[in-house]
Amino acid sequence: MKAGLTTSVVLHAALLGIGLVTFSAPDPLPPAPESLPVSIIPVEDVAQHDQGDEKAALKERAAPLPTERPDVVADAQKVGENSVDTEAPVTPEAKPRPVETAAAPPPQPKPVEKPKEQEALKPVAEPEPVPATEAAPTPAAKQPVKPDPVKEEPKPQPQPVKQPEPKPAPEPEQQTAAIDPEMTKPDAISEAIDAQPPVEESVALPTSAPAPESRPRPAEAQTAKAPQRKASEKPAKEAASKPKSDSSEESVEDKIATLLNKEKPSGGGAKRSTDAAALGGKKKTGEKLTNSEMGALSDQLGRCWAIPAGAEGGEGMRVSVRFNVSASGKLEGRPEILSSSGNRPFDESAVRAVQKCDRDGLVLPAGKADIWSEVIVNFDPTEMGM
Amino acid sequence: MESTALAEPGVQLSIWHLFWQAGWVVKLVMIGLLFASVWTWAIIVDKVVAYQRMRSSLNRFEQVFWSGQSLEELYRGLSDRATTGMSSIFVAAMREWKKSFEKGAKSPLGLQTRIDKAMDLALTREMERLEGRLGFLATIGSAGPFIGLFGTVVGIMTSFQAIAGSKSTSLAVVAPGIAEALLATAIGLLAAIPAVIAYNKLSSDAGKIAVRMEGFADEFSAILSRQIDEKVAQKG
Incomplete structure (x- = not known):
């Protein structure tokens, strides 16, 4: 038995020794390629179009018109420069500002005393050819002042009908003629806005006006919008070589103008896009809920x-x-x-x-x-x- | 999926490192199986040598026994030294014969039975010596894989616990632990396979030797029975 045991131990020791040398670390396998995460995408994601520009050239990935301002609204859905996410389509001149509707001034208790010029002038003012102003359900007395292509939010003015508006007949016509070409150009307006300072001028004007002065001026109540309108109006009036004595009429126009909403229509949402525009639809339709x-x-x-x-x-x-x-x-x-x-x-x-x-x-x-x-x-x- | 290097430089996969990195239960199982393997081989070597010797001694004895030599002489030659196999059966039978006649046993009738018994006893003793420890081979052969499997299961268990702890399912994390655990099964099989083969071979060899010795015992019993009858006839 002793011989057997010795033989066995020797045999095992030899085997282990050989094993340790021969069967040491096997060669590592060649590194496997990196595994890629695979997700299954429904075919609609590819087959149905993505949000993009309907007129742009076809690219691999649809993309809407690029925007310039940095993202301000998180998780916005609609592309645009707006600061609020709206459904309206993007307009090129859109101001990146929310549309503020000018609050109409509270109806003031008006002095009833009217100058009689109003009666005399009214028939002249009414037959005036005024296109595209039907939107405002304003009283007839006010209509002549309205021809303003800029106004986009016609508001029922809570002004009393009896408001005295002494106006010489030719002037509104001239004014519309003069204003129209300029007002249709938004660039001129914005430039004028920037260039135009003073509110004081408009305050000073009505001094010579025959209009009752007891009425509070909406120009003061209004914020920065009052001068915008005036800016475009001013050159128009000067071009018409209007005499300064018409300040009463101007002041009325001012008042009306201040009541109007001067904001540009700002379409589009607040989502920012940095890609170049490429062909696509208005909406994403290829998405599905996971x-x-x-x-x-x-x-x-x-x-x-x-x-x-x-x-x-x-x-x-x-x-x-x-x-x-x-x-x-x-x-x-x-x-x-x-x-x-x-x-x-x-x-x-x-x-x-x-x-x-x-x-x-x-x-x-x-x-x-x-x-x-x-x-x-x-x-x-x-x-x-x- | 994070990318983990397949074989980290710190992880050694040689057998020694696999053993060293294993848990204590797995280590214990491996060490136990290693000792079992050593003992198995010791038994195998011992038995193979013993059976070889036994066969040659049987051959020599049969040669001498059937050479026509007188049984008395043969007995005298064998009685004073250690005997194995057939010679020990022969010596046991002759001793009983001698005792019965030298001490003047009156009845020869019981002599045959006594001689048979003595020879059976000697045969049993011889076979016991031949087949001793073969049971261990059988045990290792059947239980070895299970012991190894136990070590593997424990190793894999701890390996999975480690995976759960590391929160990574990368194969590089799983593999060393499982390789460690599988080493236990490998050692178990390494011990069990030779044990099973050797057990079958050795037990069949032992069976053959037993058949030869039983045949000799029957033959010798017949010879002695004839002699007893002759002696009874001479006396009668």
Whole structure:
């Protein structure tokens, strides 16, 4: 036995020794290529077009018109220079400012005393050919002053009808003739805005006016917009070689002008684009909700859903509800039942669930407002975590 | 997916490092299996040598026994030294024969039985010596893989726990632990396979030797029985 044991130990030791030398670290495999994350994209993402410019040349990736200002609104949906996200199409001259509608001055108790020139002048003013001013439902007395191509927000002026507007007849015509070419050019206006300083001038003007001075001037109440209008008006009047004595008429115009909204229409949203414009549609239509986003929506609605008593165990109870969501993520209108479950309380509970979730605040994935606009959800107790 | 180098420079994959990096349970299993393997081979070597010797001694004895030599002489030659195999059966039978006749046993009738018993006893003793420790080979042959598997399972378990801790599923993290664990199974198989083969071979060899010795015992029993009958006839 001793011989056997010795032989065995020697044999093992020899084997181990050979093993340690021969079977040491095997050659490492050649480094495998880096594994790439693969995600499955529905074909609609590629086949359906992306947001872009409808007139630009075709490129590999659609892109809307580039913008210049840095991004100020997070998660904006619509491309544009705006600081608010609006649905309106992009306008080239758009001011990157929100549209401020000039608040009409509170109706002032007007002095009733009128100068009689008004009566005399009125018939002259009325037959005046004034195109494109019908928008303002202003009293007739005011109409002559209105021909202003710039105004985009015609406002019903809460001014009393009895406002005295002493105007010589030829002047409004001249004025419209003079103003029109200039006013249609927005550049001239903006330049004039920049160049024009004084409000004081307009304050000084009405001193010689026969108009009642007791009326508060809207020019003071208005902010920086008053001088803009005046700036364009001033050269026009000078060109017409208007005598200074017409200051009363000018002051009325001033007043009206200050009431008008001088803002340029600013279209487009607040999303910034840096790519060169390329062919594409107005909206993204190729996007779909991912499964997890669908699941998130389903969870939210499921939490809001209170199944009416007696309908919990109903097998195959299922109601399909369609609702619209605005870009700001709020429910629009009442959810509509597409396919009823046959149980009216059950259907109504689904509608209520959508409305309740809307009140609580639906959390929607950012950047997909276009596909969120219409959502169809199947309410099924077995599938919605009930 | 983060990219991890396939074989980090710190990770050694030689057998020694695999052993050294393993957990203590796996180490214990490996060491145990290594000792079992050593013992298995010791038994194998011992048995092979012993059976070889036994076969040659059987051959020599049969040669001498059937050479026509007187049984008395043969007994005298063998009785004073250690005997193995057939010679020990022969000596046991002759001793019983001698005792019965030299001490004047009156009845020869029980003599045959006593001689058979003595020869059976000697045969059993011889076979026990031949087949001793073969059971260990059988045990290692059947249990070795299981012991190794146990080490592997424990090793993989700890390996997976480490993966769970490191929060990485990279193969580079998994592989060393599993290689370590599999070493235990490899050692188990390394011990078990020779044990199974050797057990089958040695037990069949032992069976052959036993058959030869039983045949001799029967033959010798027949010879002695004939002699007893002759002696009874002479006396009668």
